[in-house]
Amino acid sequence: MKKGIIALAVVLVGLVGIVVFFQNMNLKRLGAQQYYVQITQDGKRMEEKLDNGEKVVHYEYSMKGFDSNGKEKSLTFTAFKELRNEAYLRIYVKGDKVSSYQEVQSAELPKEAGRKLETVVN
Secondary structure, three states, X not given: OHHHHHHHHHHHHHHXXXXXXXXXXXXXOOOOEEEEEEOOOOOEEEEEEOOOOOEEEEEEEEEEEEOOOOOXXXXXXXXXXXXXXXXXXXXXXXXXXXXXXEEEOHHHOOHHHHHHHHHHHO
């Protein structure tokens, strides 16, 4: 009886761990290459009309990004809000498509990417 209760508790803890892992894991970032950009211009405002008549606004950005070794890549991605000017972003790329992004601080930039971004801005 005790062994059954212990086994059940272990299974429940394992299931809770799996649920927490998948809630905090962004699968769009899994296995993606990372590039770094700095927002230096306003995004191009794009509007789409959904089948129900609702308008959806998003902003398209095209710029140069750099990986941790300083290798350059042209990136185009969209955001559902205007991004903060001068913000640094980590861009996740799968194949040739941007799958996700997140804002980072300048201290989080890899050395080579940070140096390349300085030369692009200046």
